[in-house]
Amino acid sequence: xxxxxxxxxxxxxxxxxxxxxxxxxxxxxxxxxxxxxxxxxxxxxxxxxxxxxxxxxxxxxxxxxxxxxxxxxxxxxxxxxxxxxxxxxxxxxxxxxxxxxxxxxxxxxxx
Amino acid sequence: xxxxxxxxxxxxxxxxxxxxxxxxxxxxxxxxxxxxxxxxxxxxxxxxxxxxxxxxxxxxxxxxxxxxxxxxxxxxxxxxxxxxxxxxxxxxxxxxxxxxxxxxxxxxxxxxxx
Numbered sequence: 625x626x627x628x629x630x631x632x633x634x635x636x637x638x639x640x641x642x643x644x645x646x647x648x649x650x651x652x653x654x655x656x657x658x659x660x661x662x663x664x665x666x667x668x669x670x671x672x673x674x675x676x677x678x679x680x681x682x683x684x685x686x687x688x689x690x691x692x693x694x695x696x697x698x699x700x701x702x703x704x705x706x707x708x709x710x711x712x713x714x715x716x717x718x719x720x721x722x723x724x725x726x727x728x729x730x731x732x733x734x735x
Numbered sequence: 736x737x738x739x740x741x742x743x744x745x746x747x748x749x750x751x752x753x754x755x756x757x758x759x760x761x762x763x764x765x766x767x768x769x770x771x772x773x774x775x776x777x778x779x780x781x782x783x784x785x786x787x788x789x790x791x792x793x794x795x796x797x798x799x800x801x802x803x804x805x806x807x808x809x810x811x812x813x814x815x816x817x818x819x820x821x822x823x824x825x826x827x828x829x830x831x832x833x834x835x836x837x838x839x840x841x842x843x844x845x846x847x848x849x
Binding site: 657659664665666667668669672712722724726727728 | 739768777783837841
């Protein structure tokens with residue numbers, strides 16, 4: 625079953641611009657993660673934010689989490705062509721370590 | 736570390752044939768996950784193991800699907816008999832232990848059933 629839903633489904637921007645992707649989920653969580661998937665490749669873990677955190681940074685990535693709204697956003701600043709990929713949010717459900725992935729946002733960065 | 740290794744990378748077979756997908760998790764990781772990805776259904780968890788024991792196989796779509804993990808360094812996902820609707824990319828992922836959340840994905844096996 626899918627828990628997270630990303631928005632938008634597809635996003636196209638110019639190199640250098642910022643890209644923002646959103647994720648909404650349904651139940652309470654321990655943490656939320658973002659993964660990237662390049663075409664034809666497996667998923668790569670980007671960043672994890674715990675339910676008691678509101679914001680986290682990693683390089684050009686900024687993730688926010690609003691547990692009251694059950695939503696998260698991923699901001700990629702100063703985008704590069706190499707950022708072109710699909711981005712997925714994944715959540716657990718307070719028990720165990722199962723991850724439920726969203727449907728993904730397809731990001732295209734135009735050089 | 737070589738990461739999670741999956742084989743084959745591509746598999747084309749005919750309906751009714753048996754298909755076996757293989758996965759070698761990262762050394763030292765105790766949990767292993769099998770996912771299926773399609774355009775229609777996205778990424779679905781099929782089954783996961785902890786310390787070689789299957790914990791939850793509720794995502795396995797039908798009895799035609801089976802998975803084993805005979806030891807800590809090897810797992811298989813078998814489809815018998817295969818059907819065209821099984822066509823998808825199958826990913827294996829591993830994590831350090833049951834309470835560790837980050838999963839490391841293999842490159843996937845693209846299965847086409849004709």
